[in-house]
Amino acid sequence: MTxxxxxxxxxxxxxxxxxxxxxxxxxxxxxxxxxxxLSVAVLFLMQxxxxxxxxxxxxxxxxxxxxxxxxxxxxxxDRREVLTENLRFQRPIAVALGALxxxxxxxxxxxxxxxxATTSSGVPVNGSSGGDxxxxxxxxxxxxFTDFLWPxxxxxxxxxxxxxxxxxxARGSGNPAATDSDAGAxxxxxxxx
Amino acid sequence: MIEAFQITDTYYLVLAxxxxxxxxxxxxxxRNVLVMFMSIELMLNAVxxxxxxxxxxxxxxxxxxIVFFTLAVAAAEVAVGLAxxxxxxxxxxxxxxxxxxxxxx
Numbered sequence: 508m509t510x511x512x513x514x515x516x517x518x519x520x521x522x523x524x525x526x527x528x529x530x531x532x533x534x535x536x537x538x539x540x541x542x543x544x545l546s547v548a549v550l551f552l553m554q555x556x557x558x559x560x561x562x563x564x565x566x567x568x569x570x571x572x573x574x575x576x577x578x579x580x581x582x583x584x585d586r587r588e589v590l591t592e593n594l595r596f597q598r599p600i601a602v603a604l605g606a607l608x609x610x611x612x613x614x615x616x617x618x619x620x621x622x623x624a625t626t627s628s629g630v631p632v633n634g635s636s637g638g639d640x641x642x643x644x645x646x647x648x649x650x651x652f653t654d655f656l657w658p659x660x661x662x663x664x665x666x667x668x669x670x671x672x673x674x675x676x677a678r679g680s681g682n683p684a685a686t687d688s689d690a691g692a693x694x695x696x697x698x699x700x
Numbered sequence: 701m702i703e704a705f706q707i708t709d710t711y712y713l714v715l716a717x718x719x720x721x722x723x724x725x726x727x728x729x730x731r732n733v734l735v736m737f738m739s740i741e742l743m744l745n746a747v748x749x750x751x752x753x754x755x756x757x758x759x760x761x762x763x764x765x766i767v768f769f770t771l772a773v774a775a776a777e778v779a780v781g782l783a784x785x786x787x788x789x790x791x792x793x794x795x796x797x798x799x800x801x802x803x804x805x
Contacts, residue, residue, distance in 0.1 A: 513707045517715045524719050527738050528726035536735050540742070543719070547745050550712065554756040556764050559748075566771055571741065571778050578782045579734060582789050601728030605721045612717035616710055629760040646761045647768070655765050662772045669776035676783035 509553060516553075520546035537575045544568045555632050557643045629654065712753035719746035731796035733785055737778070744774050 519542060526539030544567045551560040630646050640646050651659060719742060726739030748767045755763025792799060 510705045510707050513711060517711075520715070521718060521722070524722040524726075524742050527735070527742060528722060528729065530735075533732055533734050536738055540738050543742065544745065547719075547749055550715075550749060551752055554712070554752050556752045556755070556767075559752060559764055559767050562768070562771060563748075566775060567741075567745075571775060574778055574782055575734065575738065578786060581786065582734075598729050601725055604728065605725035608724055609717055609721035612720065613714055616713040616717065629762045631759045632755055632761055632764070633759070643764075647764055650761045650765045651768065654762065655769075658769060662769060665776050666772065669779050673779045673783040676780070676787045 512553060513550070516546040516549045519543075520550070533579045534576065537572055537579065540575070541568050541572050544572070555643060558647050709753045709757035713750060716746040716749040716753065719743075719749065731798060733788075733797055733800075736797065737781055737785075741774065741778070744770060 523539045523541075523543030523546060527536045527543065530536045530539055544563060548560045548563040548568075551557075551563060630640060630650050632643075632646070640649070723739045723742030723746060726742065727736050730736050730739065748770055751763045751767045751770070755761060788800065
């Protein structure tokens with residue numbers, strides 16, 4: 508049963524990934540990305556990561572892809588992608604390098620010396636090491652707020668910086684003259700579309 | 701017959717490797733900046749899958765917590781990156797990576 512589910516959703520995620528790369532229309536790419544993200548969420552679920560599956564659906568499919576679609580609609584999708592190559596043989600070489608990366612990673616998956624991970628000392632994903640550790644959410648929270656408390660606080664800082672950076676970028680450059688021309692450019696975009 | 705066939709973590713790692721490679725090829729092949737961005741998301745997701753697979757096989761919740769941080773970083777990255785794309789598009793009409801050859805704003 509799990510094997511059947513795994514192969515169904517692995518194929519679905521790979522098909523979605525291929526669609527992201529191959530689709531001509533960026534909107535189609537975004538929708539294929541949703542397919543991949545949902546399939547990966549199911550794979551998370553099959554590996555006892557219930558919280559992450561939910562977060563994957565909410566944050567990735569719910570927020571990030573919506574942001575992508577928003578920008579695609581804002582910018583416009585009607586122009587075709589230029590297919591002339593500025594670098595000669597870029598595409599064949601890119602595909603060859605991708606195959607090389609795939610071969611390297613698959614080679615490394617069979618070798619524990621590469622990952623260095625052999626045993627764990629943390630909170631187990633399932634089962635208990637003395638005492639009731641609760642469900643998946645409680646286990647993740649336990650690790651997040653004890654071992655990873657400092658990175659957690661840094662994440663808060665990162666998000667604040669990202670918000671401030673986005674606002675600064677969206678408002679245009681610092682000097683007032685540029686801001687004026689930016690406003691003009693914005694109005695121009697509106698009238699054009 | 702079906703019960704005897706076990707899905708080990710190696711299957712997940714190979715799947716994640718395939719997803720990562722597809723994302724890498726997407727970044728290299730596509731010209732549209734937005735699609736390149738989506739390919740980066742694909743690569744991040746492949747790494748998340750690897751983390752969860754290792755968390756399961758090593759029975760350590762830390763792997764899942766790290767995926768949490770990856771999600772937060774991805775969200776911040778998308779917010780800033782899309783703001784940059786919109787800012788670039790306001791200055792010049794081109795939407796492909798080849799249009800961005802000069803550093804001058």
